[in-house]
Each structure stands twice: as structure tokens, then as C-alpha cells.
Amino acid sequence: MEAAYSDNFTTIYQGNSLDVLKQLPDESVNCCVTSPPYWALRDYDCDGQLGLEENPDCLGWATGDKCGECHVCNIVRIFQEVYRVLRSDGTLWLNYGDTYISNPTTTGKSFRRDRSECVPRRGKTQTTKEAADFVGPNCSKVLPGKSMVGIPWRIALALQADGWILRQDIIWQKPTAMPESVRDRCSKSHEYIFLLAKSPKYYYDKAAIKEPCTGNAQGRGDGVNKKARFPTGWDGGTGGHDQKQGRYKNTGVGFGHGHDKKPKPRVKQNASFSAAVNEVVDSRNRRSVWTVMSERYPEAHFATFPTKLIEPCILAGCPKDGVVLDPFMGSGTTAWVAMDHFRKSIGVELNAKYIELIKKRMSQPALPLEV
Incomplete structure (x- = not known):
């Protein structure tokens, strides 16, 4: 398997995550830090991408009757390969935001709600009919309108049922979340990071991510x-x-x-x-609510991981000279932060355009621009 990019710290493969992961050796990475494409929130204009499935969850993980085609089934299939390539003492840090069953999306724009970004749909303009065909009727067959889908927890429980140890849900609290035009619920300002492990005893550097105490703690x-x-x-x-x-x-x-x-x-x-x-102590064990500002990247990738969100995952989950995996690289923030902290990384990206973006980014220092 030929890498699209490789240097002393980073190796990137271009292609379908499942296909690439199947070619990686067993127990070859220390931890995985990633964020899959969210269901029904964006078309990345790539054949075979996740998130465009008609059904979010068949509940096969609970009933034993898996359809193999819904979003959760596809996610579980990919993370079965992640489980295989992860060391026995490895961890998975999985970021995912929720969404709602709603009316057709805004004409001409696709709103990935829980990333607090609103950008034009790439490639073509989305008509009202196309939006209705994609989000309206398809979703209404599964859940009533206005329902919160609960996708993050569906995925977490499905992975738990598949053999992962679900250790914790971490709340990513976003001070600069995008305002929402809703009148019958609170505006959403958080996402989830799930910490999962293969074994009861796993690598976790508590001291590396301690947080400062305030006052005379x-x-x-x-x-x-x-x-x-x-x-x-x-x-x-x-x-x-x-x-x-x-x-x-x-x-x-x-x-x-x-x-x-x-x-x-x-x-x-x-x-x-x-x-x-x-x-009197000056630091304490890190709490499970992380307040992290959103970040923008000048190259305009619309779903950029904040570097400060990834740092504690990598520092706690991967030793120096270890290997971090990201099967959904996007703009390459995971690899960027891993390199900045002297960790190696392996990444997979489906979109060839983003591969070029990642190559350019890896030559830049990891200095985020907060918004």
C-alpha cells in the first residue's frame, strides 16, 4: 500500500477508511483520535463517504438483527478494524455531535450544526427539492420530525455491544457555538468525546493532562x-x-x-x-467537561478539529514516540498536533483535495487561530 504522503512523523493514505485499515498490521497503533462524518449533515462530494445513509440506526446492535447499511452499522464496521490495529493497551477518543430530524436544509447551504460552521455546499448548489429528498422524507421514515437523533450515544452503545469498553463520555463545551433559530429548546453548545478502550488496563497518562486549580484549593x-x-x-x-x-x-x-x-x-x-x-494543590485530575474555543483554519476546511481539543486526548492516550491513528483526517489536525508533541501518526482521508491541504499544513507550526 503506497502512502499519499510520508515524513518522519506522519503517514497519510488516500482512500476509503475501511479498505485502508484492513491493510494495516495488528496492534500497530497506540491510540485513535478521530471524528467521523456526522450523519445527514454534509455531503463531501466523495463516493463512498459516510453520513449519507438513509437510516441512522437499525438498532441491530441491541436486537442482534443488523442491517449492515445504516450509519451506525457502517461506523461499527470501520471501528472493528480500528480495534484490530489498536494495541491491547490502546484507547479510542471518538468525537461526535448530535443532530435533529428537521425540515429541508437551507437552500444553497449545508449546515453541519455541531461544528458551528455554515458554509456553501461544495461542487453544486443544493435545490430545495434536493434538500427535501435528502433530509425530509428520508429522515421522517425513521423518527418523528424535530426529534433529536441521539446518534453519538447510539454509536457509543453500539461499539460497547461490539466489545469495546466504554470508559467515559466527555463534554466538549463550546463558548462560541453558532446561534440557532429555535424557540422551543436551548441552543446547542456541546458535543461528545467518548473514551473507549480494548482492555480494562490501558495506557492513560493522568499527569499529562492535569488542569490548574483556582484559588486556595x-x-x-x-x-x-x-x-x-x-x-x-x-x-x-x-x-x-x-x-x-x-x-x-x-x-x-x-x-x-x-x-x-x-x-x-x-x-x-x-x-x-x-x-x-x-x-494546597495547584493542579487536579482533569474534569469531564472541556471548554474549548472553536478554531478556524485559513484554508477554509469547514469541520476543523480544535487543536486544544485534541491535545489532551493525544497526551493522555499516547506515549512519546507512540503512534496516533485518525481514519477520518479532514484537514489533518490530529496528525498536526501529534507531530507537535513528538508522536507519530497514521491518517486516512477519502478526499484527494484534502490530502493536498494536509501536505501543506504539516509544514506549518501548530498555532491555532481562535474565534
């Missing part, structure tokens, strides 16, 4: 209630005053034959432990 306490009426471990008696009659609780410590096999009490009130947990 304290560590956890030492477990001692200084206002308690009785000493720690005191078991009040049944008669007289509680303060006088009683005993220390049975700790399981004994003497004589076999006493060393009895459970020992957990003692955490020691000087080193108390000092460690009571000191």
Missing part, C-alpha cells in the same frame, strides 16, 4: 473529625453515659496462633499522609 482531608465527642474508633457502650462506658471497635488484630492472618486496620492518620493531603 485544598487536598483531601485526613478523615479526623476534630469536633467529635469520642475518639476515632470508639464504640459507645450500652449503659451509663456514652462518654464513660464503651470500648474501641474490634479492629481484627489478635494475638496467638493465626493472628497474623486476620485483617489489619487501615491507618491513615500518620504525619506523612496528613501532610500530603492537607497541603
Whole structure:
């Protein structure tokens, strides 16, 4: 298999993701960070692209009767190959935004709602009839109008049913989300990143993505209630005053034959432990809501990953000199950020136009433009 682009850090293949992934060796990448084309939100003018399926989900992952043609079935099929090429300690970071069953899309424009961008449809102008044929009747056969499709969770649960370990849903909160002309619900300002793993024990660098604490954040306490009426471990008696009659609780410590096999009490009130947990801390474990500004790329790719969104995924999920996979490269942000942090990357892109865009981008420093 010949690469469309290759350097010391990045290897890019042009073609269908499923076809390319099948040619990659088993357990050859450390983590996968990607965002597949969203269902029914954009035509990328490429034969074989995802997102144009008539049915979003046949529910075969729940019923066992898979159609093999709906969007979720196609996604699961691709990530079966991702599962194969991922190391046993690898992780998948999957970004996906939801959409709604709605009236025909805006004439002349295709709105990928959850990427907060509205751009002209490439290649040709979309007529009202074409929009109605694509979004209106097709979607109404599946769900009632105005329904939120729930595609991100459908995909996550389908992958879980296929053998992935679904570890967490991370919320990408977007401060600059595109306003929506809706009057009967809140404007959407978030997407999902799902963290999935192959094994219960997997590579995860917690320290690499710690977030700063604000103010005088304290560590956890030492477990001692200084206002308690009785000493720690005191078991009040049944008669007289509680303060006088009683005993220390049975700790399981004994003497004589076999006493060393009895459970020992957990003692955490020691000087080193108390000092460690009571000191002021300047960082904490990263929370599951990530506030990340949208970014624009001068070359006008309409669905650009924010670099700050990808950074923690790569830093936590891939060691230095490891390999990051992105089977839906788009403008190549995953490979760009991986290179900036001394990780290698393998990417797949269906559209030949974007391959040229990625080649140009890989020669530029990873300095995002926030909007």
C-alpha cells in the first residue's frame, strides 16, 4: 500500500477508511483520535463517504438483527478494524455531535450544526427539492420530525455491544457555538468525546493532562473529625453515659496462633499522609467537561478539529514516540498536533483535495487561530 504522503512523523493514505485499515498490521497503533462524518449533515462530494445513509440506526446492535447499511452499522464496521490495529493497551477518543430530524436544509447551504460552521455546499448548489429528498422524507421514515437523533450515544452503545469498553463520555463545551433559530429548546453548545478502550488496563497518562486549580484549593482531608465527642474508633457502650462506658471497635488484630492472618486496620492518620493531603494543590485530575474555543483554519476546511481539543486526548492516550491513528483526517489536525508533541501518526482521508491541504499544513507550526 503506497502512502499519499510520508515524513518522519506522519503517514497519510488516500482512500476509503475501511479498505485502508484492513491493510494495516495488528496492534500497530497506540491510540485513535478521530471524528467521523456526522450523519445527514454534509455531503463531501466523495463516493463512498459516510453520513449519507438513509437510516441512522437499525438498532441491530441491541436486537442482534443488523442491517449492515445504516450509519451506525457502517461506523461499527470501520471501528472493528480500528480495534484490530489498536494495541491491547490502546484507547479510542471518538468525537461526535448530535443532530435533529428537521425540515429541508437551507437552500444553497449545508449546515453541519455541531461544528458551528455554515458554509456553501461544495461542487453544486443544493435545490430545495434536493434538500427535501435528502433530509425530509428520508429522515421522517425513521423518527418523528424535530426529534433529536441521539446518534453519538447510539454509536457509543453500539461499539460497547461490539466489545469495546466504554470508559467515559466527555463534554466538549463550546463558548462560541453558532446561534440557532429555535424557540422551543436551548441552543446547542456541546458535543461528545467518548473514551473507549480494548482492555480494562490501558495506557492513560493522568499527569499529562492535569488542569490548574483556582484559588486556595485544598487536598483531601485526613478523615479526623476534630469536633467529635469520642475518639476515632470508639464504640459507645450500652449503659451509663456514652462518654464513660464503651470500648474501641474490634479492629481484627489478635494475638496467638493465626493472628497474623486476620485483617489489619487501615491507618491513615500518620504525619506523612496528613501532610500530603492537607497541603494546597495547584493542579487536579482533569474534569469531564472541556471548554474549548472553536478554531478556524485559513484554508477554509469547514469541520476543523480544535487543536486544544485534541491535545489532551493525544497526551493522555499516547506515549512519546507512540503512534496516533485518525481514519477520518479532514484537514489533518490530529496528525498536526501529534507531530507537535513528538508522536507519530497514521491518517486516512477519502478526499484527494484534502490530502493536498494536509501536505501543506504539516509544514506549518501548530498555532491555532481562535474565534
